[in-house]
Amino acid sequence: xxxxxxxxxxxxxxxxxxxxTLYMTALSTVFTFVIGLALGIILFLxxxxxxxxxxxxxxxxxxxxxxxxxxPFIILIILLIPFTLFLMGSIRGxxxxxxxxxxxxxxxxxxxxxxxxKEIDKGVIEAARSMGATTGTIIWKxxxxxxxxxxxxxxxxxxxxxxxxxxxxxxxxxxxxxxLAFLDGFQRSREDVTLMATILILIIVxxxxxxxxxxxxxxDKR
Amino acid sequence: MIELxxxxxxxxxxxxxxxxxxxxxxxxxxGEIFGIIGYSGAGKSTLIxxxxxxxxxxxxxxxxxxxxxxxxxxxxxRKARQKVSMIFQHFNLLWSRTVKENIEFPLEIAGVSKQxxxxxxxxxxxxxxxxxxxxxxxxxxxxxxxxRVGIARALxxxxxxxxxxxxxxxxxxxxxxxxxxxxxxxxxxxGLTIVLITHEMHVIRKICHRVAVMEGGRVVELxxxxxxFQSPKEEITKRFVxxxxxxxxxxxxxxxxxxxxxxxxxxxxxxxGEQTEQxxxxxxxxxxxxxxxxxxxxxxxxxxxAYGTLILQLKxxxxxxxxxxAFLRTEDVQAEVMHND
Numbered sequence: 001x002x003x004x005x006x007x008x009x010x011x012x013x014x015x016x017x018x019x020x021t022l023y024m025t026a027l028s029t030v031f032t033f034v035i036g037l038a039l040g041i042i043l044f045l046x047x048x049x050x051x052x053x054x055x056x057x058x059x060x061x062x063x064x065x066x067x068x069x070x071x072p073f074i075i076l077i078i079l080l081i082p083f084t085l086f087l088m089g090s091i092r093g094x095x096x097x098x099x100x101x102x103x104x105x106x107x108x109x110x111x112x113x114x115x116x117x118k119e120i121d122k123g124v125i126e127a128a129r130s131m132g133a134t135t136g137t138i139i140w141k142x143x144x145x146x147x148x149x150x151x152x153x154x155x156x157x158x159x160x161x162x163x164x165x166x167x168x169x170x171x172x173x174x175x176x177x178x179x180l181a182f183l184d185g186f187q188r189s190r191e192d193v194t195l196m197a198t199i200l201i202l203i204i205v206x207x208x209x210x211x212x213x214x215x216x217x218x219x220d221k222r
Numbered sequence: 223m224i225e226l227x228x229x230x231x232x233x234x235x236x237x238x239x240x241x242x243x244x245x246x247x248x249x250x251x252x253g254e255i256f257g258i259i260g261y262s263g264a265g266k267s268t269l270i271x272x273x274x275x276x277x278x279x280x281x282x283x284x285x286x287x288x289x290x291x292x293x294x295x296x297x298x299x300r301k302a303r304q305k306v307s308m309i310f311q312h313f314n315l316l317w318s319r320t321v322k323e324n325i326e327f328p329l330e331i332a333g334v335s336k337q338x339x340x341x342x343x344x345x346x347x348x349x350x351x352x353x354x355x356x357x358x359x360x361x362x363x364x365x366x367x368x369x370r371v372g373i374a375r376a377l378x379x380x381x382x383x384x385x386x387x388x389x390x391x392x393x394x395x396x397x398x399x400x401x402x403x404x405x406x407x408x409x410x411x412x413g414l415t416i417v418l419i420t421h422e423m424h425v426i427r428k429i430c431h432r433v434a435v436m437e438g439g440r441v442v443e444l445x446x447x448x449x450x451f452q453s454p455k456e457e458i459t460k461r462f463v464x465x466x467x468x469x470x471x472x473x474x475x476x477x478x479x480x481x482x483x484x485x486x487x488x489x490x491x492x493x494x495g496e497q498t499e500q501x502x503x504x505x506x507x508x509x510x511x512x513x514x515x516x517x518x519x520x521x522x523x524x525x526x527x528a529y530g531t532l533i534l535q536l537k538x539x540x541x542x543x544x545x546x547x548a549f550l551r552t553e554d555v556q557a558e559v560m561h562n563d
Contacts, residue, residue: 018332028509051283106481121314123314124315126310126314127308127310127314127315128301128327129276130274130307130308131303131304131327131375132299132301132303132328132332134300134302137330141330144319145316145318145319146316148318221317221359221361222317
């Protein structure tokens with residue numbers, strides 16, 4: 001039944017491509033989370049009147065985030081080829097896609113982190129200061145826990161965007177469902193392969209969204 | 223002992239320089255409940271933040287128990303803040319933590335071990351009357367309960383001074399009274415100094431020993447709560463006092479009373495402190511021939527005694543009334559005949 005609907009699909013390579021997509025998405029999401037969080041916290045704390053108020057650092061971080069957030073991803077991949085080659089030793093395969101994926105999405109997530117942190121009641125930060133908290137304590141015990149739901153929903157959106165980015169990276173040979181859909185499906189006119197790859201990507205996205213929503217609700221005690 | 227010397231705080235808003243606190247000298251004794259009252263923008267909110275170094279003064283010094291808050295920073299300032307804790311108008315609890323975890327927070331900051339933290343939190347929860355609510359999140363609490371958590375949290379590290387930033391302004395009158403009672407109780411039990419800012423004279427009257435009135439960044443009037451109530455000097459102070467003592471002496475009221483009680487004389491008595499306890503009226507009635515009719519009365523209780531006014535209608539011959547008035551004056555009660563003018 002399924003074989004008659006998808007006559008050209010090679011299930012082994014489809015499964016392998018799915019694993020590659022999951023691998024790229026998972027790893028780049030982890031790095032994006034860490035780097036984006038760091039950038040977002042720096043943006044927040046170096047803003048005027050904040051604990052680390054510093055115009056230069058704030059401007060530089062802001063500029064970095066804005067530039068890399070604005071470059072279309074497909075162009076960013078090409079621009080980063082020398083950097084990727086230097087870092088990973090190759091520009092093909094799932095690992096080679098990681099630098100572009102992370103550099104493309106960390107600034108995007110950093111903005112979301114900034115928005116999340118700005119939503120925190122200033123009074124709570126003041127209360128922590130009045131208790132003699134260090135800035136480190138304020139970051140770990142006030143900023144992060146108090147913005148947790150927004151941080152989780154932000155990384156959910158980012159992870160879903162990353163699924164899309166991996167597909168784009170697939171076109172230049174990163175592997176995964178994107179490569180399969182493009183090379184096997186589009187270029188050889190096997191619509192059923194493209195359709196199956198799309199269905200699998202949709203399933204991945206829905207699962208990420210479901211888990212993200214669940215975690216956001218669970219984290220929110222307001 | 224809290225000592226403020228010529229403290230000035232200016233804010234540069236870009237367009238203009240705003241003087242929030244202007245040359246303030248204050249001295250607050252240990253164990254005292256000291257109130258600072260003023261309208262919004264008077265600078266009281268900035269002033270209280272100078273006491274724990276959340277704001278740095280432009281000039282002047284703040285000294286608390288021998289520590290010059292204005293000249294220490296870093297770790298030393300953070301350490302000092304554990305002894306000068308603060309509660310807030312909007313409670314500023316962490317919504318992500320339960321009652322217990324919120325109270326634990328300052329203990330974590332102070333590096334207290336987990337076991338000791340648990341014990342201390344339990345004591346504090348009992349002290350503020352929140353037993354049974356340990357595992358609730360702030361969103362599940364009423365305003366009064368949230369402020370109790372705020373108070374417990376502020377007391378966690380055994381502070382010497384408690385700063386209250388409009389701590390009852392977001393609460394309804396009944397809850398306000400309950401929280402104020404708790405503050406008095408804590409002040410008596412733990413002997414800690416409380417400095418509070420408010421725009422409600424009710425709060426000052428109910429719990430403060432001394433009061434400073436702020437206007438335009440300056441302390442315009444300062445004294446014992448009772449004295450300030452009895453004889454407010456500045457216009458702004460009179461307005462604050464009128465908030466709580468329904469003033470029986472506005473012209474309109476006097477006119478109304480005169481119309482209601484056209485015969486005899488209307489006399490206003492002002493009681494301060496001790497005399498309120500003595501049966502002056504009984505003595506007056508027993509020893510004089512005048513007829514006494516109570517028209518209006520208002521007694522306010524402060525931490526330093528009661529303060530009140532009583533308006534009487536005295537009926538009798540002119541000589542009898544004069545005699546009655548003379549008697550009242552010997553009893554140390556301010557008595558004045560209310561004229562219709």
